Amino acid sequence: MATKLQPVRGTHDLIGEGFRRHHRVIETARRVSALWGFEEWATPIFEDTRVFSRGLGETSDVVSKEMYSFQDRGGEGITLRPEMTAGICRALVSNGLAQSVPLKVFAAGPVFRYERPQAGRQRQFHQIDLEILGSAEPLADAEVIACGWHIQRELGISEGVTLEVNTLGDTPSREGYRSALIAYFTAHRDALSEDSQRRLEKNPLRIIDSKDAKDRALVADAPTIEAFLTDEARAHWDALRRHLDAFGVPFGENPRIVRGLDYYSHTAFEFVTDRLGAQGTVMGGGRYNGLVEEMGGPATPSVGWGAGVERLAMLLEAGGLTPLAPRLVHVIPVSAAEEEEALRVAGALREAGIATEMGHKGNLKRRMERANKAGARAAVILGESEVARGIAQLRDLDAGTQEEVALDGLAARLAR
């Protein structure tokens, strides 16, 4: 035997219960988002590298050190998508849809980041994603958040999850705030953690979000964005909170939410939980008003979120909400002589919409064992005398009871 090949670091197979949880998350999101008028798109899982380098910001961690980038055989610079939003904006422009806005888009699929794996963090993982493209109204922000909240409710996991919202302001607000933060932290540079001294150069906003105890003491007295908001930014922020109330979505304000991707402005939010270890964000996003322009389209103010399917699935598991496997009916010929008739019976049941299995070999005992192990709900047993009389033994595998049923009445009997 050849040596066993291992799965690539940070990748996982989805099988059995794991697949069912994963599928439940995506199906629920698909159904609820459709209810809210979102239309599903599927864009490529790899794009021209520039889609992400331009879109997410060259200095962001995702772009600078986490992308799976390579040259294809034609020499093109290609990147496996590390998130969904940039590709969706590119698709909007490529398909000439920028003039058909607003558009409400749902998407789901794999994304890739070269990171150190950890609980709730993989190199290939899956996201569900919701975007409203081409609406500057705070109502759009609230709608996207509210729909996300309803997806979580529908999944049954909203108990342990809380919504935190913040405003990053518009560009003038943020510029002013940024300068004030740099001034403040530079004055206390030596008291900052090593990480935060580095952040001071790269992304001072992130210091606000530091977990370091020393940093937090400083952050407590740091300026807040409140004082730097323009009238417009303040109006957006006020309206968002009013609309969330109107949608009936509970939320808290958290000025420490800054988000890692450069394209956000105004609204930033996260649904967080303490049930997943260090990776507490289960759904996160915000408003991005410049991204479509980066893709070569017209100014298209937009808002959206991405959510980790694996993380949501972990919450399903923790909540004992793993979907049950479907229970089939097993058709069992007693001997080879009844095999063809059994095949016909199985076919008729499937035709009637009843999930049916029929094994490829084995005697009655063996097939009964198989049916039991597979969690079948019933066994339809066909022997010589049954076939001769046009009936089957229908055995209820839970109750252990057995009755004779005419073959032409089987489907109706099993449907109820």
Place this chain on the structure above:
RNA sequence: GCGGUCGUAGCUCAGGUGGUAGAGCGCCAGGUUGUGGUCUUGGAUGUCGCGGGUUCGAGUCCCGUCGAUCGCCCCA
């Protein structure tokens, strides 16, 4: 990219101070000639993650490596 812990049958795990591997579950076969789940009898299974080193001898000690896991960073 940094630090901690871990890696033995399909699964969960046991294997004092080094002497070439065990349990439970599962799997296979029988007790039942046309009936599963309970019971019972018997059976198979491992390059002890991988590579190297120390040793007469390593699952057990040392080094490296791969992977998992927890935290940092970052994020979904």
